Each structure stands twice: as C-alpha cells, then as structure tokens.
Amino acid sequence: LNFLKLLKNAKKNSNSDICVGLDVAAYGTRNRFTISKEKRKIKVIISLIEQLSPYCCCFKANRQYLLDLPRVEIQEMTNKAHELIRPIIIDHKLSDIGSTNEQAIISISQEGFDCFIFSPFPGNIKETTEFGHKLNLSSIMLVLMSNPEAIWMKNALINKIPFYKYYAKLANENADGAVVGATNHVGNQELESIARLIPNKTILVPGIGAQGGEIEKIIRYFGNNALINIGRSIIYQKDPIDALKNYNKEINLIKSTFH
Amino acid sequence: LNFLKLLKNAKKNSNSDICVGLDVAAYGTRNRFTISKEKRKIKVIISLIEQLSPYCCCFKANRQYLLDLPRVEIQEMTNKAHELIRPIIIDHKLSDIGSTNEQAIISISQEGFDCFIFSPFPGNIKETTEFGHKLNLSSIMLVLMSNPEAIWMKNALINKIPFYKYYAKLANENADGAVVGATNHVGNQELESIARLIPNKTILVPGIGAQGGEIEKIIRYFGNNALINIGRSIIYQKDPIDALKNYNKEINLIKSTFH
Numbered sequence: 001l002n003f004l005k006l007l008k009n010a011k012k013n014s015n016s017d018i019c020v021g022l023d024v025a026a027y028g029t030r031n032r033f034t035i036s037k038e039k040r041k042i043k044v045i046i047s048l049i050e051q052l053s054p055y056c057c058c059f060k061a062n063r064q065y066l067l068d069l070p071r072v073e074i075q076e077m078t079n080k081a082h083e084l085i086r087p088i089i090i091d092h093k094l095s096d097i098g099s100t101n102e103q104a105i106i107s108i109s110q111e112g113f114d115c116f117i118f119s120p121f122p123g124n125i126k127e128t129t130e131f132g133h134k135l136n137l138s139s140i141m142l143v144l145m146s147n148p149e150a151i152w153m154k155n156a157l158i159n160k161i162p163f164y165k166y167y168a169k170l171a172n173e174n175a176d177g178a179v180v181g182a183t184n185h186v187g188n189q190e191l192e193s194i195a196r197l198i199p200n201k202t203i204l205v206p207g208i209g210a211q212g213g214e215i216e217k218i219i220r221y222f223g224n225n226a227l228i229n230i231g232r233s234i235i236y237q238k239d240p241i242d243a244l245k246n247y248n249k250e251i252n253l254i255k256s257t258f259h
Numbered sequence: 260l261n262f263l264k265l266l267k268n269a270k271k272n273s274n275s276d277i278c279v280g281l282d283v284a285a286y287g288t289r290n291r292f293t294i295s296k297e298k299r300k301i302k303v304i305i306s307l308i309e310q311l312s313p314y315c316c317c318f319k320a321n322r323q324y325l326l327d328l329p330r331v332e333i334q335e336m337t338n339k340a341h342e343l344i345r346p347i348i349i350d351h352k353l354s355d356i357g358s359t360n361e362q363a364i365i366s367i368s369q370e371g372f373d374c375f376i377f378s379p380f381p382g383n384i385k386e387t388t389e390f391g392h393k394l395n396l397s398s399i400m401l402v403l404m405s406n407p408e409a410i411w412m413k414n415a416l417i418n419k420i421p422f423y424k425y426y427a428k429l430a431n432e433n434a435d436g437a438v439v440g441a442t443n444h445v446g447n448q449e450l451e452s453i454a455r456l457i458p459n460k461t462i463l464v465p466g467i468g469a470q471g472g473e474i475e476k477i478i479r480y481f482g483n484n485a486l487i488n489i490g491r492s493i494i495y496q497k498d499p500i501d502a503l504k505n506y507n508k509e510i511n512l513i514k515s516t517f518h
Contacts, residue, residue, distance in 0.1 A: 123408030149382030
C-alpha cells in the first residue's frame with residue numbers, strides 16, 4: 001500500500017513521528033483557532049504543508065473542516081503533500097452501511113488521499129478495509145477516542161470483553177492501524193493492552209497539545225509504531241515551524257531514553 | 260425547531276410517512292443503482308425532489324453521496340426541498356470530538372439542511388444536539404443500525420444495560436429523534452423496548468426496500484412517530500412516483516388496521 005511505504009520513508013527522511021493535523025477553521029466559526037478574515041482556507045493549508053513538510057512525516061485533514069472546500073481544492077492539498085513526498089490521511093470517521101461506505105471511499109480515492117479513518121460502529125470493519133485496499137487506500141480504525149466523553153468505551157463490554165480490547169483485536173485483524181487517544185482519561189492499563197493486541201501496526205495518537213495528552217506514555221507503549229497527531233498546538237502558533245521542531249525534539253529526547 | 264414544524268405539516272399535507280433517501284451514486288461507481296453516463300448528479304437529485312415531493316413528507320441525503328458536489332449544488336438541493344415545503348435531513352453520521360462536530364454543524368447549517376444524523380460513538384451527545392439547536396438544526400441519533408453487521412449492538416453491554424437500550428435512553432433525553440433499523444436481524448423485543456424508551460420523538464427507520472425491512476413492525480411499534488426512509492427502492496425504479504405511491508398505499512393500509 002502506498003500509505004505504508006510513504007510513511008516509512010517520510011519518518012526516516014524527516015526524523016519525525018509527527019502527523020500534522022490540518023484542522024483549519026473558517027473565519028468567524030469560533031473564537032480561537034480560526035484563520036483571519038482575509039485569508040482563504042486552502043491557501044492557509046497549502047502554506048502549512050509547504051512550511052512544515054520537512055519536519056513532519058505525515059499530514060491529516062479532518063473531513064468536517066473540508067466541507068466548505070470544492071473537490072479541486074482538496075486535490076490541490078493532497079497533490080501538494082505528495083509533491084513534498086508526505087502521505088496524507090483523511091480523518092473521515094466513516095461510519096455507514098457497506099454500500100454507502102464504498103461511495104465515500106471512491107470519493108476519498110478521487111480526492112487523492114492515501115489513507116482514511118473509519119469507525120467500527122456499523123460493524124462492517126473487514127469489508128471497509130478490503131474495499132479501501134482495492135483502491136490502494138489504507139484504513140485506520142477508531143479504537144479509543146481522545147475526548148473525555150468517550151470514556152464509556154473503557155467500561156462497555158462486548159462478549160464480556162472491554163470494548164476497547166474487542167476493538168483493538170478487530171483493528172489488528174482487519175485494519176492497517178488504529179486511533180488511540182492518549183489524553184489523561186486513558187490509563188496505562190488500556191494503553192498496554194492495546195499495544196499488546198496491536199503489536200505491528202500504525203497507532204495514530206491524537207490528543208497531544210490542545211487536548212493535553214502525554215508524549216511519554218505514547219512512546220513507552222507504542223514506540224516506533226506511534227504516529228503522533230498534533231494539530232492546533234502547531235498550526236495556530238505564531239511560529240508553526242518552531243512549534244513543530246520543539247515537539248520533535250521532545251519526542252526524540254524521550255525516545256532516546258527508551259533505547 | 261424548523262425541522263419538527265416542517266415535518267409535521269408535510270406529513271399532513273402529503274398523507275405520507277415516507278422520507279425519500281436521495282442516495283444517487285455517480286456513474287461507474289457500482290454495477291447497479293447508479294445514474295447513467297450523460298446525467299449530472301445534481302440534476303437527477305433536483306428532478307427526484309420535484310417529482311416526489313407531493314407524495315412524501317421529507318428528504319434525506321447521505322453525506323457520502325455528496326462528497327463530489329460543490330456547496331452551491333448542495334444548496335440548490337436544500338433550496339428545492341424548501342421551495343416545495345419539505346424538510347431535508349443530512350445523513351452525516353457525525354462522529355467526532357466536540358470542536359470538530361461544531362465545524363461540521365456550521366457547514367450543515369450553511370448548506371441549508373434542517374436536521375442532521377449523528378453517531379453516539381464519541382459520547383458527546385448532549386453537546387452535539389445543543390450546538391445544533393443554536394443553529395436551528397434538529398438532531399437524530401443512531402441507536403440501532405439497519406445493516407446486519409451492526410448486530411453486535413444488540414448484545415453489547417454498558418453498565419450492564421444492552422447497548423441499544425442505553426443509547427435509546429440517551430437519544431430520548433438528548434436528541435430530537437433516533438435512527439432504528441427494522442431489518443430482519445432486529446427483533447420485536449428490541450423495537451418494543453426502544454418504542455417504550457423513546458415514546459414521543461421521530462424514529463427514522465432505514466432498511467425498507469433494498470435492505471428488506473418490514474413495514475408492519477415499524478407501524479406496530481412506532482406508529483405516527485415513524486419516519487420511514489426508502490431510497491434505492493424508489494429512486495432507482497423505472498417509475499419512482501409509482502413506487503412511492505405504492506409504498507404509501509401499503510403503509511396507510513397497515514396503519515388503518517391499527518386504528
């Protein structure tokens with residue numbers, strides 16, 4: 001798969017485990033973390049990709065932030081990432097019945113993404129990944145979300161197994177990676193279980209920075225499998241390059257202590 | 260809320276409980292149920308709305324089928340529904356953290372929809388509905404999906420309560436309606452429990468027609484709360500108006516036996 005090859009090379013090439021979240025909010029849609037009035041969203045995104053690609057290994061765009069962009073601008077974004085030899089993930093949280101998921105995956109392929117994030121909620125996990133593979137797309141499955149409201153996933157049971165473990169096993173068998181939050185409502189026990197159940201796949205970890213997640217925990221449990229997503233705490237800083245470089249330093253320092 | 264008023268009037272005015280699913284697949288994206296090569300998707304959608312609005316009470320568009328449409332065409336669709344005094348739901352299955360859900364809801368409002376469907380997976384149910392209300396949008400929550408792969412929801416437990424009951428209670432407290440599949444993997448017991456837990460809100464029922472759901476069960480348990488979604492079994496028929504009218508006849512006949 002394109003994504004896995006691109007990611008492996010980009011990690012080596014950039015000496016970074018960071019995936020930059022391109023969550024650019026339109027002007028006027030919230031108080032903090034929006035672009036200024038004069039700027040166009042796609043221009044801001046392209047500029048971020050150009051500035052940050054030497055220092056990160058991947059980009060992630062969330063579908064909910066792209067709803068106001070025409071397809072041609074989404075393609076401009078994915079083309080720019082590929083021009084700079086970085087993979088780009090669509091954080092779609094796809095969550096529908098089979099035939100509808102297929103329609104989304106066809107669009108995601110046409111838009112030029114390398115990988116999509118999907119939800120196990122509708123249950124058609126294997127089918128969704130297989131259809132993605134037909135179009136050379138990798139799949140990453142939600143296993144344990146980063147927001148505190150998602151804490152029910154820790155306590156829920158299916159076939160007497162905690163949900164996040166049930167999902168982790170399914171993700172390991174039927175997806176190319178998993179999303180695992182590392183914010184402070186997620187404990188070491190959960191992270192350890194997930195790391196054991198998904199030993200060799202990409203673990204995309206949101207929640208660092210704005211959501212308060214801890215880097216040390218991520219490295220300890222997921223090591224080189226970790227793909228650490230940071231969005232607002234890089235892209236909305238005065239100097240995004242500097243912010244990204246500082247996170248790289250912090251991560252690489254922690255990694256060195258585990259060797 | 261706009262949606263509830265529009266829906267109530269449209270049900271009376273059309274003598275129909277059917278919501279037509281405008282799931283128009285682009286040419287070449289699958290073997291069956293796609294439009295012909297010469298047609299443009301938005302033209303097909305507009306024509307369906309014009310033809311079918313006298314005989315249905317609502318329209319529903321699925322986000323995954325709209326990814327290739329620019330915003331202006333989506334607005335053309337919602338404007339057409341409103342011109343003909345029908346509400347239109349976006350079947351988004353929104354499933355993200357709070358700040359990201361808000362970005363989607365702002366776009367959904369700008370696109371002109373009256374109501375959105377969301378997933379309880381991330382847990383932020385109340386917040387999602389409340390943010391929708393600020394923008395005069397109603398919310399409908401996934402409770403029990405229509406696809407057979409979603410059967411795990413019947414057996415999973417949270418706080419020792421079956422998942423679909425836990426969700427039904429939350430939907431009744433924190434959403435304006437619920438999605439409940441009535442395909443044959445969903446039994447009478449589940450439907451009865453849900454009807455008891457959500458006595459006075461809209462129950463959007465997908466799965467009739469192409470997915471094989473049963474109308475009688477829906478009417479028995481949800482009565483006038485039922486909003487019966489039919490997509491492919493109407494819009495891809497040789498004569499969509501005729502297909503819709505036949506479903507109306509069938510539903511109204513069954514309803515009359517319950518009086």
